[in-house]
Amino acid sequence: xxxxxxxxxxxxxxxxxxAGALAMPAFVSRAWAASDQLNIWxxxxxxxxxxxxxxxxxxxxxxxxxxxxxxxxxxxxxAAENGNxxxxxxxxxxxxxxxxxxxxxLEPVDxxxxxxxxxxxxxxxxxxxxxxxxxxxxxxxxxxxMGLLYNTETFTDTDSWAPMxxxxxxxxxxxxxxxxxxxxxxxxxxxxxxxxxxxxxxVAQRAVDATRDFLIGKKPLVRRFYDSGTEVQQxxxxxxxxxxxxxxxxxxxxxxxxxxxxxxIPKEGGWAFAYGFNIVRGAKNLDNAYRxxxxxxxxxxxxxxxxxxxxxISALKGTEALLSxxxxxxxxxxxxxxxxxxxxxxxxxxxIFDLIDKAAEEIRAA
Amino acid sequence: xxxxxVHARDFRAYRAxxxxxxxxxxxxxxIVAALPVAWIIVANLAPLVQMAMISLYDRYPLAPxxxxxxxxxxxxxxxxxxxxxxxxxxxFVFGTAVTALTLVVVFPIxxxxxxxxxxxxxxxxxxxxxxxFWVSEVIxxxxxxxxxxxxxxxxxxxxxxxxxxxxxxxxxxxVSLTIGVIYLTSLYMLLPLxxxxxxxxxxxxxAASDLGAxxxxxxxxxVLPLSREGVVTGCTLVFLLTVGLFxxxxxxxxxxxxxxxxxxxxxxxxxxxxxxxGSAFSLILLAAALAYVGLFMLLxxxxxxxxx
Numbered sequence: 001x002x003x004x005x006x007x008x009x010x011x012x013x014x015x016x017x018x019a020g021a022l023a024m025p026a027f028v029s030r031a032w033a034a035s036d037q038l039n040i041w042x043x044x045x046x047x048x049x050x051x052x053x054x055x056x057x058x059x060x061x062x063x064x065x066x067x068x069x070x071x072x073x074x075x076x077x078x079a080a081e082n083g084n085x086x087x088x089x090x091x092x093x094x095x096x097x098x099x100x101x102x103x104x105x106l107e108p109v110d111x112x113x114x115x116x117x118x119x120x121x122x123x124x125x126x127x128x129x130x131x132x133x134x135x136x137x138x139x140x141x142x143x144x145x146m147g148l149l150y151n152t153e154t155f156t157d158t159d160s161w162a163p164m165x166x167x168x169x170x171x172x173x174x175x176x177x178x179x180x181x182x183x184x185x186x187x188x189x190x191x192x193x194x195x196x197x198x199x200x201x202x203v204a205q206r207a208v209d210a211t212r213d214f215l216i217g218k219k220p221l222v223r224r225f226y227d228s229g230t231e232v233q234q235x236x237x238x239x240x241x242x243x244x245x246x247x248x249x250x251x252x253x254x255x256x257x258x259x260x261x262x263x264x265i266p267k268e269g270g271w272a273f274a275y276g277f278n279i280v281r282g283a284k285n286l287d288n289a290y291r292x293x294x295x296x297x298x299x300x301x302x303x304x305x306x307x308x309x310x311x312x313i314s315a316l317k318g319t320e321a322l323l324s325x326x327x328x329x330x331x332x333x334x335x336x337x338x339x340x341x342x343x344x345x346x347x348x349x350x351x352i353f354d355l356i357d358k359a360a361e362e363i364r365a366a
Numbered sequence: 367x368x369x370x371x372v373h374a375r376d377f378r379a380y381r382a383x384x385x386x387x388x389x390x391x392x393x394x395x396x397i398v399a400a401l402p403v404a405w406i407i408v409a410n411l412a413p414l415v416q417m418a419m420i421s422l423y424d425r426y427p428l429a430p431x432x433x434x435x436x437x438x439x440x441x442x443x444x445x446x447x448x449x450x451x452x453x454x455x456x457x458f459v460f461g462t463a464v465t466a467l468t469l470v471v472v473f474p475i476x477x478x479x480x481x482x483x484x485x486x487x488x489x490x491x492x493x494x495x496x497x498x499f500w501v502s503e504v505i506x507x508x509x510x511x512x513x514x515x516x517x518x519x520x521x522x523x524x525x526x527x528x529x530x531x532x533x534x535x536x537x538x539x540x541v542s543l544t545i546g547v548i549y550l551t552s553l554y555m556l557l558p559l560x561x562x563x564x565x566x567x568x569x570x571x572x573a574a575s576d577l578g579a580x581x582x583x584x585x586x587x588x589v590l591p592l593s594r595e596g597v598v599t600g601c602t603l604v605f606l607l608t609v610g611l612f613x614x615x616x617x618x619x620x621x622x623x624x625x626x627x628x629x630x631x632x633x634x635x636x637x638x639x640x641x642x643x644g645s646a647f648s649l650i651l652l653a654a655a656l657a658y659v660g661l662f663m664l665l666x667x668x669x670x671x672x673x674x
Binding site: 070071072073074075076079080082096099100103104171219220222223224225227234238239240354357360361362364365366 | 427429447449450452453511515516517518533535537538616620621622624626628629632633634635636637638641
């Protein structure tokens with residue numbers, strides 16, 4: 001038996017669909033601004049499943065989480081939305097948040113609305129990478145470092161970046177160009193933080209060009225330029241590489257999973273930065289955003305859960321005590337290695353990263 | 367609604383419209399074509415026009431309260447930096463090589479399905495070849511990573527049978543990328559080839575065989591000329607797909623296989639106001655690819671004979 005679709009029904013359905021499509025922006029916009037909702041863009045593991053369920057149950061606020069992969073993705077999405085943002089909270093890295101502030105994407109954080117603000121380690125709560133123009137622009141959550149990850153079955157202990165440029169390691173090396181670039185600058189005797197070049201673009205450009213040419217010359221040694229932490233883990237597990245510049249989170253997770261690897265901050269130095277949650281300008285669910293952030297800061301248990309999910313160190317007080325000995329051993333650096341870390345200079349970051357981003361494109365294209 | 371249409375007949379203009387509809391073929395055609403044409407304009411041309419406009423801005427996204435300034439500097443940047451030109455030329459060389467390889471790999475398969483296999487089995491064979499394309503490009507790329515990694519299936523097998531020098535570096539280089547791209551684009555070569563080969567009259571091949579033409583001569587004098595249209599269409603599709611690939615070169619390529627589309631992707635992915643540069647590069651790639659394909663078609667597309 002065949003079922004026919006009368007023309008009148010067709011016209012009615014088409015008209016209804018057309019009207020629905022025309023009205024869609026209004027529905028979507030209302031959904032963004034619903035009083036029992038909160039829209040978050042976050043990296044994987046930054047809002048743990050356990051916290052999400054508990055928060056939604058206790059507050060009645062539904063969390064709409066969109067997983068993001070990097071700062072550029074969030075920046076471009078916000079730029080495309082042109083002020084009518086579909087999210088309330090984004091997740092900026094400390095050394096990149098200035099771009100979001102300068103582009104007027106963020107709302108200053110009113111710490112008086114966060115009763116648990118004092119739960120953040122003072123060192124991080126007062127850091128210059130959450131402040132700009134006398135205002136705080138984010139809630140610091142996780143602390144990351146950039147160091148050297150190596151396979152301990154292939155390498156004996158190494159305390160230098162030199163193996164990353166050695167001919168005998170050809171085809172066993174990987175790095176993320178933008179993040180490795182300041183490390184290579186330091187290795188070559190330039191200043192990766194650009195503090196020395198403040199206001200002197202020509203000198204900084206020459207340092208960047210020299211480093212770019214050095215890295216292009218060493219390109220045949222590199223197995224792969226990667227973009228995300230999971231890629232470096234996957235290459236290590238497949239034994240495609242044995243050495244990599246890595247973020248501490250990806251390295252810690254790999255080691256805790258039992259892979260024969262070690263993570264160190266070489267003597268030439270490494271870099272540290274923080275991730276935090278930031279409220280977007282004109283957030284449609286501002287009150288919910290503050291409730292969410294305050295709940296997140298309320299307990300070191302939340303910090304410990306985030307540490308276990310991401311492999312980064314928490315900015316919350318009391319988290320360390322909740323971790324196992326093994327986790328502490330892998331996650332925390334010795335005082336000597338901590339002393340080798342340089343925090344990204346927020347004032348010079350806009351200037352130097354503009355040059356580095358361009359050089360990175362050229363290295364990739366070469 | 368019906369009552370409305372009945373009342374509408376009272377109006378002379380409406381009656382004239384109905385008359386026109388009944389008599390004028392072009393009017394009916396324009397009604398039928400309205401939706402697809404509107405779709406092409408909105409979905410295909412509008413983003414291109416928008417991109418062309420952005421490529422002329424000095425910066426974009428614009429900071430609040432600022433107006434764009436127009437400039438051609440993003441186009442001149444392409445010619446000013448030889449490193450970009452390297453990736454651009456690499457893309458065209460790689461695209462050409464992969465297209466040729468895909469043709470060589472897929473032609474025998476298409477020939478087998480269309481001319482050798484029993485007609486009853488053809489649909490099943492086609493389905494078998496098409497089946498992997500039901501899975502996304504990214505997942506298929508990961509499957510190749512598992513196959514080609516240092517501890518992947520291929521290296522494990524090579525090591526197990528005692529081949530020397532294992533593991534071989536099969537991943538993150540031209541080897542893995544070429545394999546992956548041929549796998550990805552083979553369907554777009556297969557279908558036009560199959561359609562062209564299927565049309566070749568079997569009796570022509572049999573006659574050539576009866577007259578003593580060996581296999582290679584039957585191929586060069588009959589099969590290849592008669593399937594030229596399919597070859598040109600398949601090559602065009604595969605080449606255009608290859609030069610625009612982004613995800614697969616990211617996943618399977620290495621430091622020395624960066625394609626121009628990846629460079630463009632990196633420009634857009636950067637937090638900042640560099641969309642005009644990415645747009646200009648995209649339009650340069652589009653124009654160059656279309657010109658390249660146009661030249662190819664001019665040289666190889668069979669001319670249709672005039673029938674008078």
